[in-house]
């Protein structure tokens with residue numbers, strides 16, 4: 001397996017990023033924890049990202065209008081939910097926020113290609129599951145998830161008729177992904193989310209989910225894991241039994257952690273670890289090439305949860321190290 005990461009993922013804008021609960025350096029913090037714990041062996045799994053994704057590539061999953069708006073400070077302030085951003089020149093927002101997201105989006109595509117080669121890959125970034133074809137939402141500008149599928153289909157890495165399994169366990173419903181795959185009957189969506197928080201009003205997205213598992217606000221680990229273990233295996237069995245699944249994409253948002261003000265669920269650190277191990281085990285038991293993306297996570301502990309899950313997954317599935325880079 002491999003771990004895809006670039007120091008370019010980390011965001012920063014003169015401290016303005018602190019106006020949003022998102023820890024914009026969580027990627028670097030997770031990486032440095034992994035370095036501390038795994039030492040030099042980490043390099044054996046690491047795959048670097050070669051470049052940021054381009055607008056031209058993103059036209060495969062976004063409208064030209066959307067990409068144009070991503071060059072406007074006012075539209076970006078809305079997408080980031082930081083009004084003060086509208087006062088800044090675009091060039092600063094571009095280097096502080098957009099550029100990191102373009103690198104992480106490219107990282108997701110590289111990680112997916114690694115997953116096809118090796119079975120399993122983790123991008124220490126990405127999982128922008130609120131980005132719709134024509135608009136940015138919820139801190140998600142570019143749909144790395146849709147782009148993975150579009151690029152791998154376009155170059156024949158996965159067959160057009162093959163299925164995709166998408167598992168979204170971020171605390172928020174992955175509405176952008178639903179809109180991206182609204183007309184795509186080959187992509188099967190499992191989404192477990194807090195039913196009381198954004199984006200509750202997006203009924204079109206909710207209707208698109210193939211296996212919908214809403215959980216109540218404040219939901220604790222015991223009930224959460226019980227629901228996951230009751231529903232995910234049956235979902236995976238049903239889609240693998242009736243067709244060939246070429247790739248599984250797992251958005252492993254850590255905003256399910258207790259104390260996360262945006263996720264508003266109550267899983268312990270041990271619960272998050274159990275969740276991630278369970279999902280990866282279920283996917284790999286069925287021999288599905290699996291790419292794991294980070295999604296949301298807005299506490300000072302988010303990076304630690306990411307590092308703990310990554311390390312445990314490496315220990316269980318990491319015997320096969322990375323092959324050549326893309």
Ligand SMILES: [Zn+2]
Pocket residue numbers: 170171172253255263295296297
């Ligand atoms: Zn979230």
